[in-house]
Amino acid sequence: MLAWDILIRWSPGGLLPRPWEVVQGLTELAQKGLLFKYIVASLFRVTWGYVAAAVLAIPFGLMLGWHRRGELALNPLIQILRPISPLAWIPISILWFGVGDVAALFLIFMASFLPLTVTAMNAVKNILPTHLNAGRNFGLSPAQIVLKVIYPSVMPQLIAGLRITLGIAWLVVVAAEMIAVNSGLGFLIIDARNAGNRYDLVVAGMVMIGLIGLVLDLGMRRLEKLKSLRWGYASE
Amino acid sequence: MTPPSRTTARETKLRVQGVNKVFTRDGKSVNVLEDIDLEIRDGEFVCLLGPSGCGKSTLLNIVAGFTPPTSGQVYIDGEPVTGPDPRRIFVFQERGVFPWLTVEGNIGFGLFRLPPKEKARRIAHYVKLVGLSGFEQAYPAELSGGMKQRLEVARALAVNPDMLFLDEPFGALDSITRLLMRSELLRIWEAEKKTILFVTHDIEESVQLADRVVVMSARPAKIQRVVEIDIPHPRDISSPRYLKLRDGIFEEIGLAHKV
Ligand SMILES: Nc1ncnc2c1ncn2[C@@H]1O[C@H](COP(=O)(O)OP(=O)(O)OP(=O)(O)O)[C@@H](O)[C@H]1O
Ligand SMILES: [Mg+2]
Numbered sequence: 001m002l003a004w005d006i007l008i009r010w011s012p013g014g015l016l017p018r019p020w021e022v023v024q025g026l027t028e029l030a031q032k033g034l035l036f037k038y039i040v041a042s043l044f045r046v047t048w049g050y051v052a053a054a055v056l057a058i059p060f061g062l063m064l065g066w067h068r069r070g071e072l073a074l075n076p077l078i079q080i081l082r083p084i085s086p087l088a089w090i091p092i093s094i095l096w097f098g099v100g101d102v103a104a105l106f107l108i109f110m111a112s113f114l115p116l117t118v119t120a121m122n123a124v125k126n127i128l129p130t131h132l133n134a135g136r137n138f139g140l141s142p143a144q145i146v147l148k149v150i151y152p153s154v155m156p157q158l159i160a161g162l163r164i165t166l167g168i169a170w171l172v173v174v175a176a177e178m179i180a181v182n183s184g185l186g187f188l189i190i191d192a193r194n195a196g197n198r199y200d201l202v203v204a205g206m207v208m209i210g211l212i213g214l215v216l217d218l219g220m221r222r223l224e225k226l227k228s229l230r231w232g233y234a235s236e
Numbered sequence: 237m238t239p240p241s242r243t244t245a246r247e248t249k250l251r252v253q254g255v256n257k258v259f260t261r262d263g264k265s266v267n268v269l270e271d272i273d274l275e276i277r278d279g280e281f282v283c284l285l286g287p288s289g290c291g292k293s294t295l296l297n298i299v300a301g302f303t304p305p306t307s308g309q310v311y312i313d314g315e316p317v318t319g320p321d322p323r324r325i326f327v328f329q330e331r332g333v334f335p336w337l338t339v340e341g342n343i344g345f346g347l348f349r350l351p352p353k354e355k356a357r358r359i360a361h362y363v364k365l366v367g368l369s370g371f372e373q374a375y376p377a378e379l380s381g382g383m384k385q386r387l388e389v390a391r392a393l394a395v396n397p398d399m400l401f402l403d404e405p406f407g408a409l410d411s412i413t414r415l416l417m418r419s420e421l422l423r424i425w426e427a428e429k430k431t432i433l434f435v436t437h438d439i440e441e442s443v444q445l446a447d448r449v450v451v452m453s454a455r456p457a458k459i460q461r462v463v464e465i466d467i468p469h470p471r472d473i474s475s476p477r478y479l480k481l482r483d484g485i486f487e488e489i490g491l492a493h494k495v
Contacts, residue, residue, distance in 0.1 A: 128331055130328045130330075130331055130332050131332075131334060133302050133320070133326065133328075134326070134328070134332060134334070134345075136302070136319070136320045137300070137302075137320040137321075137322065137325055137326050138322050138325070138345060138346035138395065139320075139321070139322040139346070140348075144348075148345075149334075152334070152336040152337075153336075155336075
């Protein structure tokens with residue numbers, strides 16, 4: 001905080017806010033009811049884009065990992081699409097869906113879908129054949145094998161992938177909101193700048209983005225710590 | 237008049253008939269098992285002995301029903317084997333226990349058909365039998381290699397199978413633990429009257445444990461010889477008979493007596 005304050009005094013332009021100004025900015029936003037509204041808007045978009053991607057990508061990736069042919073067929077496509085930044089989809093998403101919530105959701109979906117597919121695919125491939133054989137040996141039905149062997153085998157990797165992807169989705173929602181919509185924390189930042197260089201509000205938005213990102217990550221980390229999942233992160 | 241010997245009185249438990257296995261990889265086919273014929277009697281302890289990579293695990297996997305043979309057939313109790321069966325449990329070479337389950341969870345894994353009370357009783361019994369008391373709630377990551385292997389044996393025994401297939405179960409253990417585990421296994425075998433097929437590449441181990449040692453040749457693996465170990469348990473591993481049988485197998489495999 002002190003370092004921040006000192007740096008600001010020396011910085012050129014004199015536009016950047018001091019810490020207490022940011023606090024004032026946050027209070028102002030909260031009083032107008034905008035802060036809460038924007039946070040909800042951003043979380044809403046992330047949740048839906050991310051959950052939709054997870055619901056489709058995880059079963060899809062699991063299938064690909066299980067059936068080697070499917071993986072062989074689709075892997076080249078996945079590998080080409082993977083290095084494309086989700087932000088590169090902005091023009092196409094606006095072309096397809098116009099400016100609005102759907103375009104933003106699409107971007108988050110695109111950002112989450114491929115990483116989750118790849119995670120699920122690799123998680124299945126890493127299931128030990130001995131575990132599957134042991135399951136069959138003890139007379140489990142196919143459904144029981146899914147429930148008692150495949151599910152616990154893939155969970156640690158899936159949770160780790162879900163955590164990383166949620167981080168990506170949270171990065172992308174801010175970018176999407178700067179361009180495609182007029183609410184949310186990303187919009188707050190770009191709007192505060194455009195409407196009279198309110199850099200106190202810009203930084204206030206950034207602080208909120210950082211804090212919420214941190215809370216999301218901590219929440220996912222708590223999942224990783226569950227005892228029945230922890231084995232997956234041991235050195236074995 | 238000689239009374240019928242102990243072994244001929246018992247009926248055939250397992251019969252391997254003309255089993256061949258060919259693996260195809262990158263367009264090339266490798267003949268791993270060639271014309272394997274083998275009979276194991278009920279309650280017998282048989283060791284499969286052979287050099288590393290010769291096809292012992294492959295044969296065990298076929299017998300257990302995990303892999304189909306390229307040709308030939310395996311019969312257990314007179315019925316052709318078509319898949320794995322909880323009456324015969326496989327103990328894997330390594331990493332067979334489920335790391336996401338506790339000791340209790342692993343031992344209880346195959347007991348899902350039992351009422352909870354009976355299940356708990358069985359778990360408690362086998363925890364004690366393999367000396368894991370006090371570790372009921374521990375996860376495999378918290379156990380030593382020997383404890384994990386004992387856990388897997390307990391998981392296998394808990395479903396009360398009539399056959400056990402063990403694939404170098406003690407291979408990764410230190411020599412002291414390995415000796416202890418061998419006498420444990422013999423004790424369990426004698427107490428519970430299982431038929432055991434035990435894979436190893438350790439000559440001493442096979443002579444200490446088995447009623448009969450099936451010596452396999454290098455690839456393509458054939459049965460080179462079957463050696464009857466006619467020494468009662470507990471075996472004195474410095475007795476002349478033991479040494480003679482052991483050295484016979486060393487010779488059979490073509491290893492000199494001196495290092
Ligand atoms: N799925 C497979 N596809 C192709 N080749 C295989 C396959 N499984 C085993 N093999 C080959 O078959 C041979 C025998 O393998 P196996 O695992 O049965 O040997 P092993 O006698 O158990 O050796 P070890 O004592 O080292 O465990 C090896 O040369 C191996 O490369
Ligand atoms: Mg092997």
